[in-house]
Amino acid sequence: MVDSSRIYTAALVVIGDEILSGRTHDKNIAQVAAWLQVQGIRLKEVRVVADDTPAIVEAVNLLRARNDYLFTTGGIGPTHDDITVDAIAEALGVAVIVHPEARAILETYYETRGGLTEARLRMARTPEGASLIPNRYTGAPGIRYDNVFIMAGVPSITAGMLDALTGTLDGGAPLLSETIGCWVGESEVADLLRETEKAFESCQIGSYPFWGEGRTGANFVIRSVDAQQLAACTRTLVEGLAALGKAAVPGGI
């Protein structure tokens, strides 16, 4: 449901030694962030923590208290290094059970794949009182408990779980954005950016420089929940760049 009267916030905890070792490049931060934007929910903070119970408990308990929603990715597979469910149950102060519905899903999934072994049954374990998030790829579901959403670490599976959640969460008015690019050093337009942002109270302007083709450029992203203010702010910035003899590229470079 869209509730424009307030801002909805979320945090994300990425769980996994493989991210902290540099072995695996995280893809879930960007995909969860982009998905939340569409739901009208602002991602306020991300933490990447190790496969370590105290680190998970600390992050989950702090961030679920200060946000409308808390998402986690990683650590819900069948192996010994998958400790997310136990750690979050500890954070929530509830027991871990074998969820009957999850067990039934896994029994069906593994019927033609060698049967439901003890290791595979680990993926039916949830904090007591949780509901499930469907996973159309590999059977093993994600888990929802109150405002905590426990998802897989493999990005394609995370994507499927996010897809299953689309439109089911309350959110505020989506944050809208416009991007314009310009072949200009951002230091040349710092005053223009600051003054333009100041003139449009509901808008924030981000400046993202890059270097390429032997030239310096930047993309400017204007964000607002107000479509009219967003359009007016973008127009003012484009005109300001033109006054400096710089052409703006709609959509960015």
Added chain:
Amino acid sequence: MVDSSRIYTAALVVIGDEILSGRTHDKNIAQVAAWLQVQGIRLKEVRVVADDTPAIVEAVNLLRARNDYLFTTGGIGPTHDDITVDAIAEALGVAVIVHPEARAILETYYETRGGLTEARLRMARTPEGASLIPNRYTGAPGIRYDNVFIMAGVPSITAGMLDALTGTLDGGAPLLSETIGCWVGESEVADLLRETEKAFESCQIGSYPFWGEGRTGANFVIRSVDAQQLAACTRTLVEGLAALGKAAVPGGI
């Protein structure tokens, strides 16, 4: 200096609305993580926070206290949304000054590029008492204050700053790793993984599943600071897979 008597740890704070909005895919977590591995320093936690002073202050003060090193990326450019230096100076409880050496670097850099404007001079601002981290790409240096390292957000510039720091920090024995891949469902080898890890006290085994070519596979990453234990643990795992009729692929799939 390599000091094998203890473990050195670091945290990373990634500063930027553009990461939290999903607009920009972060590349600094992976590159800082991989660089730290080579320095013999373990990355314990990453936080991604908004361009928001209280959020930066909170993360910096907590994480610099509980790690040997704290790194930040992002928010040190010339524009109004670059608030990292001010926020970190606030966290450190020191004033912000124009660093004479940084000013001289920028004067030289911009001599042939339109001169040092007020906006560009912002990039010479540092917490009082800081030293500089060279940036061979765009002049504007990174900043070191005690155990806090303030770096650029643009990944190629971050890379140059890391390069300038290579070998200058005390670290412990580097964490070594071996990767083997196998076309096997990780749930089929969960017991083997757990028992193998248990048999080699200094080793951790991570299991990273994937799906491709209509088949299920996983990479197993064995980590240890002890080269002999690492080799023995890897050998045991390869033999264990062979006993289940599964061939291990050295280096992973």
